Every structure is written in C-alpha cells, then in structure tokens.
Amino acid sequence: xxxxxxxxxxxxxxxxxxxxxxxxxxxxxxxxxxxxxxxxxxxxxxxxxxxxxxxxxxxxxxxxxxxxxxxxxxxxxxxxxxxxxxxxxxxxxxxxxxxxxxxxxxxxxxxxxxxxxxxxxxxxxxxxxxxxxxxxxxxxxxxxxxxxxxxxxxxxxxxxxxxxxxxxxxxxxxxxxxxxxxxxxxxxxxxxxxxxxxxxxxxxxxxxxxxxxxxxxxxxxxxxxxxxxxxxxxxxxxxxxxxxxxxxxxxxxxxxxxxxxxxxxxxxxxxxxxxxxxxxxxxxxxxxxxxxxxxxxxxxxxxxxxxxxxxxxxxxxxxxxxxxxxxxxxxxxxxxxxxxxxxxxxxxxxxxxxxxxxxxxxxxxxxxxxxxxxxxxxxxxxxxxxxxxxxxxxxxxxxxxxxxxxxxxxxxxxxxxxxxxxxxxxx
Amino acid sequence: xxxxxxxxxxxxxxxxxxxxxxxxxxxxxxxxxxxxxxxxxxxxxxxxxxxxxxxxxxxxxxxxxxxxxxxxxxxxxxxxxxxxxxxxxxxxxxxxxxxxxxxxxxxxxxxxxxxxxxxxxxxxxxxxxxxxxxxxxxxxxxxxxxxxxxxxxxxxxxxxxxxxxxxxxxxxxxxxxxxxxx
Numbered sequence: 001x002x003x004x005x006x007x008x009x010x011x012x013x014x015x016x017x018x019x020x021x022x023x024x025x026x027x028x029x030x031x032x033x034x035x036x037x038x039x040x041x042x043x044x045x046x047x048x049x050x051x052x053x054x055x056x057x058x059x060x061x062x063x064x065x066x067x068x069x070x071x072x073x074x075x076x077x078x079x080x081x082x083x084x085x086x087x088x089x090x091x092x093x094x095x096x097x098x099x100x101x102x103x104x105x106x107x108x109x110x111x112x113x114x115x116x117x118x119x120x121x122x123x124x125x126x127x128x129x130x131x132x133x134x135x136x137x138x139x140x141x142x143x144x145x146x147x148x149x150x151x152x153x154x155x156x157x158x159x160x161x162x163x164x165x166x167x168x169x170x171x172x173x174x175x176x177x178x179x180x181x182x183x184x185x186x187x188x189x190x191x192x193x194x195x196x197x198x199x200x201x202x203x204x205x206x207x208x209x210x211x212x213x214x215x216x217x218x219x220x221x222x223x224x225x226x227x228x229x230x231x232x233x234x235x236x237x238x239x240x241x242x243x244x245x246x247x248x249x250x251x252x253x254x255x256x257x258x259x260x261x262x263x264x265x266x267x268x269x270x271x272x273x274x275x276x277x278x279x280x281x282x283x284x285x286x287x288x289x290x291x292x293x294x295x296x297x298x299x300x301x302x303x304x305x306x307x308x309x310x311x312x313x314x315x316x317x318x319x320x321x322x323x324x325x326x327x328x329x330x331x332x333x334x335x336x337x338x339x340x341x342x343x344x345x346x347x348x349x350x351x352x353x354x355x356x357x358x359x360x361x362x363x364x365x366x367x368x369x370x371x372x373x374x375x376x377x378x379x380x381x382x383x384x385x386x387x388x389x390x391x392x393x394x395x396x397x398x399x400x401x402x403x404x405x406x407x408x409x410x411x412x413x414x415x416x417x418x419x420x421x422x423x424x425x426x427x
Numbered sequence: 428x429x430x431x432x433x434x435x436x437x438x439x440x441x442x443x444x445x446x447x448x449x450x451x452x453x454x455x456x457x458x459x460x461x462x463x464x465x466x467x468x469x470x471x472x473x474x475x476x477x478x479x480x481x482x483x484x485x486x487x488x489x490x491x492x493x494x495x496x497x498x499x500x501x502x503x504x505x506x507x508x509x510x511x512x513x514x515x516x517x518x519x520x521x522x523x524x525x526x527x528x529x530x531x532x533x534x535x536x537x538x539x540x541x542x543x544x545x546x547x548x549x550x551x552x553x554x555x556x557x558x559x560x561x562x563x564x565x566x567x568x569x570x571x572x573x574x575x576x577x578x579x580x581x582x583x584x585x586x587x588x589x590x591x592x593x594x595x596x597x598x599x600x601x602x603x604x605x606x607x608x609x
Contacts, residue, residue, distance in 0.1 A: 063505035063506060064505075064506075064546075066546075067546075092543070093543060093546065093549065104462070106454065106459065106462050106463070107451075108454065108459045108462075108463065113453050114453065114454040114456075114458075114459045115451035115452065115453060115454065116451060116452040116454050116458075116462070117450070117451045117452075121450045121451055124448075124450055125448060125450055173448070174451075176447070177447055177448060177450065177451050178451070185605070188467050190465070190467065194543070194549045195542065195543035195549065196465050196542040196543065196549070196550075198467055198538070198542065202603050202606065204603065247462070247463060249463070249467050251467075251469065251473070253469050253470065253471055253473070253609055254469070254609070255467050255468070255469055255538065256469065256470050256531070256532050256534070256535055256609060257467075257535060257538060257539065258535055258538070258539040258543070261530060261531050261532060261535050262507075262524065262526075262529055262530050262535070265593065266596070267517065269517065270517065271515070271516055271517040271592070272592060272593075272594055273515075273529075273589075273592045273593045273594070274593070274594060274595070274596040274597075274599075275593055275594070275595055275596060275599075275608060276595060276596050276599045276606070277596045277598075277599070278596075278599060279598060279599075279602075379517050380517070380518075381517065381518070381519060381520050381521050382521075383521050
C-alpha cells in the first residue's frame with residue numbers, strides 16, 4: 001500500500017468512526033432479513049462482535065497493571081447502570097481469586113460477640129437493593145494537567161465512575177448481630193486482596209446506609225468489583241468501599257492507613273492537606289458530543305451523566321455557546337439519590353466552532369466550579385476530587401476536543417505518579 | 428451536650444437489645460486472633476506486635492526487597508518516592524511527596540509495609556524486619572537518628588514532620604463533629 005492510499009484509508013476510517021454520531025452514511029442500501037437460521041440458544045450471552053471495541057481504557061504508561069485503574073468507556077455508553085464488564089476498576093495489588101466456599105467475614109473489636117459469617121449467612125439476612133454510583137476519588141485527575149490535554153475523551157476525563165444496582169445486607173444488621181459496645185466509633189474494614197486494603201469509616205455512616213454487597217446488577221459481583229463481597233458506601237469515594245471484604249474491626253480510633261494519609265488526602269491551594277475527604281462532589285459530563293467524536297451539522301441530542309455524593313441531582317444546565325448562556329437539560333429516567341442521572345438537550349449545530357459545557361446542581365444547591373474557581377480552592381498538585389466543569393470544543397470541521405481553558409500563570413509540572421487516576425503523565 | 432449523650436446512650440442500648448437473627452458463628456478471642464493475622468495498626472500504637480529493628484538491619488532488607496521499585500536511595504522509580512528531597516509546599520509536584528514531607532503518622536509505615544509490601548511478596552516479612560525497614564526509612568528521611576532502635580513501645584511516639592500540615596476536611600467536620608484526629 002503506498003503512502004497516499006494509506007492516508008486515504010486512514011481518513012475514511014476516521015470519518016466512519018466519527019459518523020456514528022453524525023448523519024446516516026451513504027444513500028439507499030438494502031437490509032434484508034437473514035436468509036438462514038441464526039445462532040442457536042446459548043447459556044450465556046455475548047456482545048455483538050462489532051461492539052468488541054467498547055472496552056475499558058487502560059493507560060499504556062502504568063508501571064504495573066496490578067495497581068492503577070481502568071476507565072469505564074462512558075463516552076460510548078448510555079444509561080445510569082454500567083454493564084458489569086465495563087464498570088471501572090481500581091486495584092491496589094491485583095484481583096484475588098476467591099473461592100466462595102472458603103470466603104469468611106469476621107466482625108470483632110468493640111463488640112459484644114465477635115462473629116464469623118459465610119457467604120450463605122450474608123445471603124440469608126434481610127437484603128436491600130440500591131442503584132448507586134461508585135466514583136474513584138481520582139476521577140477527573142486529567143483535569144490537573146496544565147495546559148489541558150487536547151485529545152482528552154469523556155472516558156479519560158470522567159470514566160472512573162460507574163453505576164450499578166447493588167444487592168446486599170445492610171452493615172447495620174451485621175453490627176447489631178455482633179452488638180456494638182459504646183467505645184466503638186470507627187469501622188476499620190479490611191480487604192482480602194494481596195495489599196489487604198484497609199479504610200476507616202465512622203460508625204454513624206456504617207449504621208446509616210453502608211451495604212455489604214454481594215450482587216451487582218442482579219448477578220454475583222465481578223471479581224474486580226470485590227467478589228464475593230464488598231462494601232458499598234453511597235456517595236463516598238470509591239477507595240473506602242472496600243472490595244473482597246474479609247474483616248471489620250470496630251475500634252475507638254481510625255487506622256490512618258496509607259489509603260487515608262499518603263493517598264486520598266487533598267492538598268488545598270494554601271498548602272493545607274485535608275484528611276477524610278469522603279463525599280464525592282457534584283459532577284457532570286457531556287458524553288455526546290465529547291472528545292474524539294466528529295459531528296456533522298444539524299440536529300444532535302446532547303447527552304450526558306450527572307451525579308452527586310450529597311444526594312439527588314436537582315438539575316443540569318448546558319451551555320452551547322462557551323458559557324454565555326445556559327439552558328436547563330431534561331433528566332431522563334429515574335433520578336435517584338447517589339446514582340448516576342442521565343440528561344439530554346435538543347441542539348442543532350450550525351457548523352460554526354463553539355464550546356459545550358454542562359454543570360449539575362444537586363439537591364443541596366451545590367454546583368460545579370469552573371476550572372479557575374476550582375483551583376482557587378484546590379492545589380495545582382492535588383491528585384483527587386477534581387470536579388470542575390468539562391468543556392468540549394467543537395471545531396468548524398466537526399471534530400470535538402477538550403475545550404478546557406488554560407489557567408493563568410506558569411504551567412504546573414506534569415503529574416507522574418500512577419495513582420488512582422490510572423494515567424501516568426510523564427509529559 | 429447532655430441531650431446528645433443521652434441520645435447516644437439510647438442508641439447504644441437499642442442496638443445492644445436489638446433482635447438477633449441468630450446468623451453468624453460466635454468466635455472465641457483465640458479464633459479472632461487466628462483470623463486477624465495482619466494487625467490493623469493505629470496511631471496510638473494499638474495493634475503493634477512485639478519486636479524491634481534499626482536502620483542498619485533495615486538497609487539490608489531494603490537493598491534486597493525494596494530498592495528495585497523505590498530506587499537505591501528511596502528516590503522512587505518506577506514506584507513511589509520514599510525519601511523526601513524537599514519540604515512539602517503547594518508547589519511541590521505530587522511525585523515528590525514522600526515519607527519525610529507527606530506521611531503524617533509513623534505507625535502507618537509499619538502497618539502498610541506489613542500488610543502490602545514487598546509488592547510481589549506481601550505478608551512475608553517478620554515483625555523485626557518491618558521495624559527495621561521503618562527505622563531505615565525514618566532515618567533516611569532525617570526523622571530519627573541512624574542508630575535509633577524502633578520498637579513496639581516507641582514507634583507511636585515518633586512525630587512526623589508532615590503532621591502539622593494536615594487537618595480534617597471542613598465538610599467532614601460538619602458531618603461528624605465528634606471526630607478527633609490522632
């Protein structure tokens with residue numbers, strides 16, 4: 001293949017990819033029914049072969065794939081529930097292989113009766129179902145890059161969030177079975193992964209709405225989501241929702257484990273560092289159109305996701321003119337507390353360059369900051385809880401790129417740590 | 428305050444008397460100890476087992492088990508930097524955060540090494556080896572003397588330079604006003 005033909009086919013391939021959200025390609029074309037019997041019944045379904053490219057994003061720069069993160073491909077998904085195989089993944093020492101028969105959970109410490117539960121024990125107890133998002137505290141970490149990275153996609157911008165319907169037994173029931181002693185103010189939860197991940201949760205939260213979950217969208221948890229049992233802590237950062245849960249120590253002081261000291265602590269603009277930044281702030285992102293997609297002029301439904309660790313989404317506002325005016329988007333589907341919420345807005349693109357943005361307002365009236373407002377509060381070298389408005393620039397050629405404005409002042413040094421952002425910014 | 432205390436008391440009484448489902452196997456203290464093999468070490472020193480070590484012994488282990496990921500001198504490549512090369516400040520990039528400028532509690536070091544390190548062979552170190560590594564890393568960061576012996580009784584008393592930088596997140600403070608940081 002000579003160079004010119006290669007470039008022509010590359011251009012055609014790019015255009016075909018982009019046209020998934022553009023006008024119908026080509027003209028008339030027959031589409032008859034299948035001429036012969038199709039595939040027979042099968043015990044478990046598979047995705048259409050042509051969907052094989054819709055996969056989690058994993059950075060090529062990670063020093064290890066046993067720690068780091070895989071991003072849910074939110075730029076290619078719709079809905080408030082993420083397919084189980086595409087739920088974002090963050091591990092600290094790989095995914096352990098756990099035999100459900102060998103699985104045990106022990107509650108001990110400041111309790112009347114230390115107890116050991118099997119998986120069958122947990123499943124016998126009263127259960128609850130909740131649709132909740134789980135979001136890595138490092139979601140949005142690419143936003144700390146300066147200047148903003150032009151090729152950012154929705155997936156790499158905010159794909160460390162996913163939604164699922166979780167089934168499990170309320171932690172309160174297990175704590176009541178064991179009988180809390182008055183000194184027990186903290187739940188220290190330990191995972192069965194090789195790093196035996198430990199996090200501390202105040203007992204008030206543990207008694208209110210923490211779930212000891214064993215089902216994800218109706219089926220057993222995926223191994224990378226904590227099979228067979230994990231904590232689900234609605235609204236709080238993902239790293240506290242301990243996977244492969246094997247032990248709960250009720251204690252009178254927090255562990256101050258590595259995951260709540262040297263990691264998952266937040267640097268303010270003034271240089272102070274905050275412990276226990278648990279609640280995930282309001283977030284929204286337009287997933288269509290978003291970075292890497294290509295538009296044709298004319299009608300497009302703008303779509304996206306919004307959520308808040310403070311509760312329900314109240315409304316989402318969208319600007320199609322670089323923030324000059326804002327319109328209220330329509331929330332489609334159920335609006336549930338601590339759940340992904342879908343928003344849509346009618347839009348007709350006139351073919352001129354513009355910038356799209358979304359911002360959520362949650363039930364407490366809290367909203368997302370602009371990028372410059374965000375950095376008035378948070379350090380340029382912070383690693384977590386980035387929730388500034390994501391802008392998408394639509395070029396006159398229809399290509400969509402990161403539209404975040406560069407900040408005033410000298411560029412911050414690139415991030416190099418792998419961290420839970422899952423990407424290594426080695427410049 | 429009295430009202431809050433009585434509410435808390437009522438809550439605990441209600442929990443203690445709550446109906447039990449009779450599910451779950453009650454454990455003896457010996458069984459709990461046999462299950463909870465990795466202590467969850469807290470800043471008070473709770474959870475620390477007997478043992479001791481110094482930087483010289485720690486260096487022997489570090490060079491063999493740790494330097495490959497964290498650098499011969501803890502400079503951190505390809506994984507995290509361990510030895511600080513500058514004090515913490517708002518302009519310090521995150522890949523230079525290290526024990527000496529960012530870690531607020533010495534006990535965390537013991538807990539984390541014991542439960543998660545070495546990365547490819549966790550839970551393989553003896554308690555004395557963990558104390559020795561902690562002593563080596565604290566000495567390399569200039570926090571203790573190179574000759575100091577770290578043990579069960581003195582680790583929790585070691586003051587980390589980064590501790591004054593930290594505070595409780597103000598919103599978390601509103602939600603849980605009772606939280607006292609160690």
